Amino acid sequence: GAGPTCAPLPLAGAFDGKADLGVHTETLVGGLIRLAQRGVVTGDRKPIHRRKLIAAEMVGTEADLEWATSNPVVELHGLSYVADPQVVCKHDHMLAINEAQAIDFTGQVAASHGGTRYGPAWGLANFAVGALLARGGRSVIVMPSVRDGVSTIVAQHDPLVEVTVTRTAADYVVTEHGVASLIGKSQRERAELLIAIAHPDFRQELTQQARKLFWP
Numbered sequence: 001g002a003g004p005t006c007a008p009l010p011l012a013g014a015f016d017g018k019a020d021l022g023v024h025t026e027t028l029v030g031g032l033i034r035l036a037q038r039g040v041v042t043g044d045r046k047p048i049h050r051r052k053l054i055a056a057e058m059v060g061t062e063a064d065l066e067w068a069t070s071n072p073v074v075e076l077h078g079l080s081y082v083a084d085p086q087v088v089c090k091h092d093h094m095l096a097i098n099e100a101q102a103i104d105f106t107g108q109v110a111a112s113h114g115g116t117r118y119g120p121a122w123g124l125a126n127f128a129v130g131a132l133l134a135r136g137g138r139s140v141i142v143m144p145s146v147r148d149g150v151s152t153i154v155a156q157h158d159p160l161v162e163v164t165v166t167r168t169a170a171d172y173v174v175t176e177h178g179v180a181s182l183i184g185k186s187q188r189e190r191a192e193l194l195i196a197i198a199h200p201d202f203r204q205e206l207t208q209q210a211r212k213l214f215w216p
Contacts, residue, residue, distance in 0.1 A: 047091060141165070
C-alpha cells in the first residue's frame, strides 16, 4: 500500500486503509489533501522530495487551498519538472491515475478537452510513461463507460481525435463495469477486454465492430 501516486481525480475511498502513501502529481486535489490530513499520505517512503506533496497545481475547496498554501509539506513545481518521465520513474511503485475521454480497441487513449475534439494532454502522457518505467509502477486510465450518451470505448478513433497515450503505453483501464488489463494482450484480446467493461447498451454493437476488424 505504500508508494507515490499521481491522482488528478476525486479518490472515492480508493486509498482508505492504506498507509505511508506519497504524492507526486500534476494536480493536487482535495481528496489527496484530506488523506494527508488523516495521516494516510506521509511521503515517508518517497525516494525524492521525502515527506513532501509535490504538484504543479492545486484545485479544491477554499479550506483545502488554505491548508495547502499554509503547509510547508506542499510544494508546487513547474509542470515541465513534475511531469518529466525521468522524474516520475524515480518513484518505485508509482501509480499514475488519469481520466480519459475515450479509448479504442487497440488501447489508444484520447484524454483531454479542447483542440479539434480533444486537446493535448502532455502531462498525462508523461505520467503514464513514467509510471511504467518505474520499478513496480502501473498506469491506470479511468473513465465512465458513457459520456453524453456516447460510448467512451470505441472501435476506432475519429481521424481528427488526437491520441494522448499510445497503445504501447496502455496498461489498466477502469470503468464502472470493471477493469481491463491491456499490457501484453493482442489487439483481439484488448477488444474483448474493453467490450467487457463497456456499457451493456453498446456491447453488441462493439462486438460486431470488433469481429469485422480482428476476426478472420
